[in-house]
Amino acid sequence: MSQRIVAFLAIFVALQLSWQLLRGSPVEYAVVHHGTVRPAAYLIHWISPQTRAQAVDFSVHAHGGGLNVVNGCEGLDAACLLIAAFAVAGLPLSIAVPGMTLGVATILVVNQVRIVALFFAYRCDPALFDLLHSAVAPLAMVLFVACYFHAWLGYSENHAAAAA
Numbered sequence: 001m002s003q004r005i006v007a008f009l010a011i012f013v014a015l016q017l018s019w020q021l022l023r024g025s026p027v028e029y030a031v032v033h034h035g036t037v038r039p040a041a042y043l044i045h046w047i048s049p050q051t052r053a054q055a056v057d058f059s060v061h062a063h064g065g066g067l068n069v070v071n072g073c074e075g076l077d078a079a080c081l082l083i084a085a086f087a088v089a090g091l092p093l094s095i096a097v098p099g100m101t102l103g104v105a106t107i108l109v110v111n112q113v114r115i116v117a118l119f120f121a122y123r124c125d126p127a128l129f130d131l132l133h134s135a136v137a138p139l140a141m142v143l144f145v146a147c148y149f150h151a152w153l154g155y156s157e158n159h160a161a162a163a164a
Contacts (some may be wrong), residue, residue, distance in 0.1 A: 001004040004088045012084040019076055032058050035108070036074045040067075040115040047116070060119060075111030079104045085149050091156050098141045100151040103145075110144055 014016040022028050037055040044053035044060060051062040060067045086100040125138050 004090075008084050008088045011087050012080055015083060016077070019080070023071075029057075029097065031076070032069055032074050036115065036139075037069050037112070039112055040119065043112060043116050044119055053119075056058070062123075065121055065123050067115070069115065073111075073115065074088075074139070075107050075114075078107045078111070079146050082107060082145045082149060085145070089149075091153075093109065095152075095156040098154070103152065105149050106148065107141070107145065110141070114141065117139040135146075 033055065037058060037060055041053040041055040041060045042052055044062065051061040051064065053060050053066075055061075058069050060069070080160065082103045083100055086096045086103070089096060091099070118129060118133055121132050
C-alpha cells in the first residue's frame, strides 16, 4: 500500500475521531446549530416563508414537518476527506492552503443546498427523501470533493507551468 494512501487514511481517521471527541461540546453546537441549522432555516424561510422555518438546537422546525441535523449532516465528513487529500498531495503550501480553504467553504455551501433539498424532499415525498438522504446526496458530496480536488490539482499544474 502506498505511503500516501496510508497517510491519507490516517489523517482522515484522525480528523473524524477528533470531531467525534467534540460531541456534546460547545464546538459541536456552534458547528451544527450556528453553522448548519440556522443558515438552513434562514434559506428555507426565504424560499418558502409560509413554512415559518426556525432553527431549534439541531433541528429545523416548521409547520408541516421539519428536519433533524444529526451526525454527518453538517458536511464535515466531506471536509475531512478534502483536508486529508490536500495534506498528502505534496502541493506547495501557497497552492494547498488556498485550495483547501476554498474547498471547505464550498463544501459547507453545497451542504446547505443539500440540507434545504432534503428538507423539501421530506415534506413532499418521504420515499424521495430516503433515496436522496441514504444514497444520492452522500455520493454527490464525495463526487463533489473528488471533482474539486481534481480541478485544483489541474489548477496547480497550470500555475506551476506558468511560473516556470
